[in-house]
Amino acid sequence: MSRPQFDPSTYAAQLAEKKARLVELLAPFAAPEPQVFESPREHYRLRAEFRLWREDGTRHYAMFEAGDKYTPIFFDDFPIASLQINALMPKLKAAWQASEALSFKLFQVEFLTTLSGDALITLCYHRPLDAAWQLAAEQLAAELQVNIVGRSRGKRLVIGKDFVEEELQVAGRRFRYRQPEGAFTQPNGEVNQKMLGWAYEVLGPRDDDLLELYCGNGNFTLPLATRVRKVLATEISKSSVNAALANLADNGADNVSLVRLSAEELTEALNEVRPFRRLAGIDLKSYQFGSVFVDPPRAGMDPDTCELTRRFERILYISCNPETLAANIAQLSDTHQVTRCALFDQFPYTHHMESGVLLERR
Template sequence: MSSHDNSAGLSAGATLPEQYDSLLANKVEKLQQLMADFQPPAPEVFASAPEHFRMRAEFRIWHEGDKANYIMFDQATRERIALTQFPVGSTRINELMQPLLEAVCEHDTLRRKLFQIEFLTTQTGEALVSLLYHRQLDEAWKEAARPLREKFGVDIIGRARKQKLLLDKDWVTEELTVDGETWRYNQVENSFTQPNAGINEKMLGWAKDVTTGCSGDLVELYCGNGNFTCVLSRNFDRVLATEISKSSVHSAQINFEMNNVENVTIARMSSKEFTQALNKEREFRRLSDVDLDSYNLSTILVDPPRAGLDPATEALVQRFETIVYISCNPLTLQDNLKTLTQTHKIERLALFDQFPYTDHMETGVLLTRKPVTE
C-alpha cells in the first residue's frame, strides 16, 4: 500500500511555511520531468496544509537523569535535536507532547527504560499513545499508566519485546469527508494508515472522480484497511478487493460495516495468487465462496508498496480497460508505466503532497486502454 511513513525525512519536524508554495512547485516540475516520455496531461496538484497535517508521529526518547526529551535526528548531519513541539504534527499531538512526557517522568515505573513514544490521532481529536520500553512490563506499569489515560483523555498502550499491554483499546476512529459525505475508519495502532488526513481526503475525492461513469465491477489490489474501497464502492456494481495482511483485512471488514458498504468481497491473498486464481491455474479455499466468472471486471485500482508492480502484476493490470494507479514512489511508477503505456494511455495525472518539506511524491494516474489498430 501507498504512503509509507516518511517522518525521518522531516528534518526534525522543521517547517518552512513561507517556502511551501515554491517547494511544491519544485515537486510538480520534477514529476513532469519524470513523466515527460509518456506525454501525460498537466498534473492536477493537491496541496497540503503547510502545518499540523500529520495525524501520527513517533519520537525517540533521550534520558538525562530523571528527565527526558523527545528527539529526532537531522537527516544531513545525524545530529540529535530535542523537540518540544512538532509543527508538522496534528494540533492534538502538539497539545499532548510536553504535558504527557512530564507526567511520564514523574513516575519511575513509566519512565524507566522508555525509549520511544508514538502518537496516533484523528481529525476529530481522538488520540492513542504507545509507550515503548527496553524492559518487560507488568501490572505495576498498568496501574501507573492508568491515570495518564484519565488525565489526558487518551488511550495508552505499553509495548516491549514480544509484549503489548492495553488499558482499553488499540484503535481510533477517523472521520474523512469526501464530496460532502463522511466516512468512518477504524485505524489500529502499529498498522499502516495514511498519515496526512487532509491529503487522504483529496486522494479519495480524486479517485472517486476519475472512476465516476465506469461500468461493471472493480478489482482493488493492496486494499489495506479499505481506505479507497469504501468510497469507490459507490461507483461500481461490485468490488473484489485483495490484501495480504490479516490485520488489515480485519480492519477493512470493520470499515465496510461502519460505512454500510455491502457490495465488497475481500480476499486475503497476494497479487500473484489473485493472478493464478483469475487464470484458473490454482484453486484457493479463500475464494471458495467467490464466483470469479460472475464478475464484470473492467476497472482495477492498484496502490502498491514502494517497490511498485512486479512483471506478473503489470501483466494482470494490463488486462483491464481502466487502471487507477496510486503511487508512493515516482521512480517505480515511471518504470511500471513503460510497460503499462504499451497498451494504455494516461488520461489524468495527479500529485498529492502527502509529505510536505520532503522529496516524497504521492501520485495518481488514470490510464485507459488504447484503441486496437489494424
C-alpha cells in the same frame, strides 16, 4: 546538532519542484498537466514517533539524522504534527517525569491521531510491564482522554482501544475508519481526503465491477465501492485485512468481497493456475471487471501484476514513488495511455510525493 529548519515560506517553491519532477517523469507518455493538491503548511501530520534521550536526569523527545544514532535532536513541540499531538507532548512528558512506573526504561513514544479528534499513544519499554505500570497508564489515559498501548518484548497491554477512529468526507458523504495501532495509515489526513475525492471523481459512476489490489484498511475501498456494482479487494497484511473488514461492516459496504491474497496470488487465481481456499465462496467468473485500482508499495507493481492490470479497460493508479510509477506506465504504454494525472503533497518539506494517474485502453 541544531533542530531541523521548518519554514512554511518555502512551501510553494518545494511544491513547484515536485510538480516539475512529476511532469518530467511522465513526459514520455504524453501525460496531461497534473492537478496539484496542496497540503496544509503545518500541523498536517497525524502520526509521529520519537525516541527518548536521557540528559541531565530528564528524558526528552528526540529524533536523529539518518545514519547517526548518537546525536539527538530534541523537541518540545513538532510543528508538522497535528495540533492534538502538540498538545499531548508536554502533558505526556510531565506524566513520565512524575511517575517512575511510566518512565522506567521507557525508550520510544508513538502518537496516532485523527482529524475527528481520536488519539492513541504507544509507550515502548526495555522491561516487562507490571501492575504498577498498568495502574499508572490507566490513570494517564483517563487524564489525557486517549487510548494507550504499552509495548515490551513479546507483550502488548492495551488501555482503552488499540485503534483510533477516523471520519473522512468524500463527495458529501462521511466514511468511518478504524486505524489500528502499528498498521499503516495515511499520515496526512487533509491530503488523504483530497486523494479519495480525486479517485472517486476519476473513476466515475460505473455499471460494472472493480478489482482493487493492495487495499490496506479499505481507505479507498469505501468511497470507490459506491461508484461500482461490486468490488473484489485484496490485501496480504493480516492486520490491514482485519481493519478493512471492520471498516466495511461499520459503513455497511455490502457489495465488497475482501480476500487475503497477494497481487501475485490473485494473478494465479484469475489465470486459473491453481485454486485458493481463501477464495472459497467467491465466484470469480461472476465479476464483470471494467476497472482495476492499485495503490502498491514503493517498489511499484511487479511485472506479472503489471501484466494482470493490462487486461482492464481502465487502470486507476495511486503511487508513493513516481519513479516506479513511470516504470510501470512504460510497461503498459503500448496498450494504455495516461488520461488523468495528479500530484498529492502528502509529505511537505521532503522529496517524497504521492501521485495518481488514470490509464485507459488505447
